[in-house]
Structure formats: structure tokens, C-alpha cells
Amino acid sequence: MKVIHARNVNDAVVKGAQLMTEGGLYQDSRAGGTLEYPEPVCTVYERPCERVLFDAVRDANPFFHLMEALWMLAGRRDVAWLSRFNARMATYSDDGVVFNAAYGYRWRQQFELKTASGEAPRDQLGVIVEMLRADPDSRRAVLQIWDAEADLGVDSKDLACNTQAMFKVRGGRLNMTISNRSNDIVWGCYGANAVQFSMLLEYLAARIGVEPGTYRQVSDSYHAYHDTWPKISGIAGRFRGDPYVQGEVSVYPLVADPDHFDEELLRWIANPPDDLSFAQWETEQSRWRNPYFIRVATPVHNSWLAYKRKDREAAGQWLDRCAATDWQRAGREWLQRHS
Structure with missing residues (x-):
């Protein structure tokens, strides 16, 4: 496994593009040819809340990224709300009404849980908060995203790419490790995922009462499609300074109360x-x-x-x-x- 240590998403995408340039191999896929790294890649973000990507060629849509992350935290899966910010998202729905693998819905509503108290809540996030408040040393705070009944062998336009998240509190900070089966590094890993999961981490840390810590994303298939790879393939040669590092921008805290x-x-x-x-x-x-x-x-x-x-x-x-x-x-x- 290769490990990319990065300050934030801007640092990570430069290092990730360099890694793919040096070692990516051709691999067919159902959606077209890709460059795929021949082993899993773990991206480690030391400052995950510095989540906004600044690059004109990549042209990440900040409006969509922020709105999608809030929609996820709310546990939604409806197409109508999200597609106002990116009409193309509707093409990933099987029925045009809901998404099969909406992460937020799976975090908060899809699974009926059985807790030690005998309750059957559906909100995994709430259970994780209570677990880590009660026992900060716990290694059992696992957030399930992949649903075998909804994903395994199922013919759907929308299957979960991120499969699981694990949380632990160490040194007064909440660390998070994401498991990902199939990670497009242009749109997913260093685009939407960096926003979605860093906001999840910040939200949970605030509710638990600790600081956000390190975010690790383990990508089993770390790849870029040939038609979109040019958006980041030359980023190392044009990226001339991270606005976060230069003190030109800052993060506004997500949770106050x-x-x-x-x-x-x-x-x-x-x-x-x-x-x-x-x-x-x-x-x-x-x-x-x-x-x-x-x-x-x-x-x-x-x-x-x-x-x-x-x-x-x-x-x-x-x-x-x-x-x-x-x-x-x-x-x-x-x-x-x-x-």
C-alpha cells in the first residue's frame, strides 16, 4: 500500500497526481478506460477541515460540494434537492426520485440498529456520538455504508463506493479512517469525498466534544478515467501556492452549538x-x-x-x-x- 501524507486536499491532489503519473497502469472498466494504481493508496489529511480545492483547470464546483455535504449530514436521499446544484446527479438515480446509495441516508436512516439499551435507532451517527462520549478509548465506532442487500450483485446506477468509516478518539482528537472500494481521484477522492467526509468528521468531533483529528482514506481501486485525467495530470506544474498555507483563506467552524x-x-x-x-x-x-x-x-x-x-x-x-x-x-x- 502507498501512503500519501498531505496537509489538506490541495496538497493531496498534487501528490496524488504525481503518484498516478509515476505508477498508474491502464485498466478497463464498465465506464471506460482508466489509469489505476496497482495497489491500494491511503491518503492521510493532517488538516482535513482545509477542504476547499483551488485549481482553475480542475474547476471544482464549490456550490455543489458544500450543498451536497450538508444534504448528506441531514440524512437525505432525494434527487430533487441535490440536482438543483448539479443536474447531472439525477442520471445516477434508478427512478429519478431517490438515490440507492445516498451516504447520508445510510448514515442516519437505512439500518435498524440494536443497542445494548434495547432501543432500535436508525441514526448511526447518534449512536457513535454516545459510544465515544461514554468510552473515548473505544475501538468499536464503525459507521456502515455498504449494504449487501442494496449493493452486492444489484443492478443499479448508484452503488456505494465508500463502504465503511471507523472512528477513534486519541489525544483529545477524533480520527477517521474511510474504506473505499472504487475511488475516482478526480471527482471523488480529491473532490467530493474530501468535503463530504471532512465535514462528517468535524460534525462528529463537535458532538462528541473533541477536536477533529486525522482523516485517512484507503482507496482499494485508486484510479482516474482517461477522459478526465487531464484535469489534474499537470497540476503539480501549475499549482503555485495553497491559499490556506499562505494565510489568504481560513476555515469557518461548522458547529457552534x-x-x-x-x-x-x-x-x-x-x-x-x-x-x-x-x-x-x-x-x-x-x-x-x-x-x-x-x-x-x-x-x-x-x-x-x-x-x-x-x-x-x-x-x-x-x-x-x-x-x-x-x-x-x-x-x-x-x-x-x-x-
Whole structure:
């Protein structure tokens, strides 16, 4: 197994592209030819909350990445909400209504659990929080994603690529290891996965009452499709400085009030305040115990809606109000490329 040690996603994608250039081999797949590394690869993120990828050629869509991660944390699987930010996602649904392997739904609703207390909750995340609060030394906090009944041998457009996550608290920090059977390093590993799972890690750490620690992603099939590989194949030669390292952007904390986060998340997902005027947005600040929803999620969400209305001025004005300077900068740069 190869191990990539990286500060964050920007560091990881450069090192990952170099590794694939040096050792990737041709491999057929059902979706076309790939370059695949001949053994599993583990990417180790020391600062996983630095999750926003900055590269114009890769052109990651920050609006979609953030909205998808929040949708996952809310335990949703509906196509309609998510496809507003990426219409192509609907093509991965078997019926156009729900996704078969929506990670968040599997985290929070798919499995009926049996706990020592005799309860049968469905929320794996809640059980993991209680386990690690009660016994921080535990090695039993395993989050199941792969569902043999829904995935193994099943003919579906949407099968789980990430199969399991394991959590343990060490030195007052929550560490996470993800197991992945099939990892496209362009769209998945160093795109959506880096956002989805780092936000999961930050959320769980806050609820447990510890700091986020190291995020490790073990990719059994570490690959890039030939048609998208050029998006990152030359990234080492053009990447001229990480905005996080240079102090140009920073991370805004996801969770301020762990006890009310889930309730506010579900409220925000169900009714995102997309019809606010800027003046109304100002008055909304005091209504949220977790400011992330009004100071980060709402500006990013409303900027996207303005962009889709072709109101570029309003899209920029909403981003000006985003308190997370990493998402703000990524959004501005994406809008400039797509104007």
C-alpha cells in the first residue's frame, strides 16, 4: 500500500497526481478506460477541515460540494434537492426520485440498529456520538455504508463506493479512517469525498466534544478515467501556492452549538432562506445558534440561485456575505470562470 501524507486536499491532489503519473497502469472498466494504481493508496489529511480545492483547470464546483455535504449530514436521499446544484446527479438515480446509495441516508436512516439499551435507532451517527462520549478509548465506532442487500450483485446506477468509516478518539482528537472500494481521484477522492467526509468528521468531533483529528482514506481501486485525467495530470506544474498555507483563506467552524445542530440543519435543508433581502439576512443572524447556516450556507446557496437566474451582481453580493473565506474565494473564482 502507498501512503500519501498531505496537509489538506490541495496538497493531496498534487501528490496524488504525481503518484498516478509515476505508477498508474491502464485498466478497463464498465465506464471506460482508466489509469489505476496497482495497489491500494491511503491518503492521510493532517488538516482535513482545509477542504476547499483551488485549481482553475480542475474547476471544482464549490456550490455543489458544500450543498451536497450538508444534504448528506441531514440524512437525505432525494434527487430533487441535490440536482438543483448539479443536474447531472439525477442520471445516477434508478427512478429519478431517490438515490440507492445516498451516504447520508445510510448514515442516519437505512439500518435498524440494536443497542445494548434495547432501543432500535436508525441514526448511526447518534449512536457513535454516545459510544465515544461514554468510552473515548473505544475501538468499536464503525459507521456502515455498504449494504449487501442494496449493493452486492444489484443492478443499479448508484452503488456505494465508500463502504465503511471507523472512528477513534486519541489525544483529545477524533480520527477517521474511510474504506473505499472504487475511488475516482478526480471527482471523488480529491473532490467530493474530501468535503463530504471532512465535514462528517468535524460534525462528529463537535458532538462528541473533541477536536477533529486525522482523516485517512484507503482507496482499494485508486484510479482516474482517461477522459478526465487531464484535469489534474499537470497540476503539480501549475499549482503555485495553497491559499490556506499562505494565510489568504481560513476555515469557518461548522458547529457552534452541538445540541441544536441537527434540528437547525433539518430546518435549513427543508426551508433554506432563499427569498431573503440583504437587510432581512442581517436580521436573521440572531435566530441561529449555529451561525454556519446563516453566515456560510445561506450566502453560498443564494449566490448559486442568483447565478442560475443570471443575476451575476447578486451572486457576487451574496458571496461577499459569506463568513467562510475559503468557500467565498472558491465561489468567486468559479463564477469568474463561468461568467
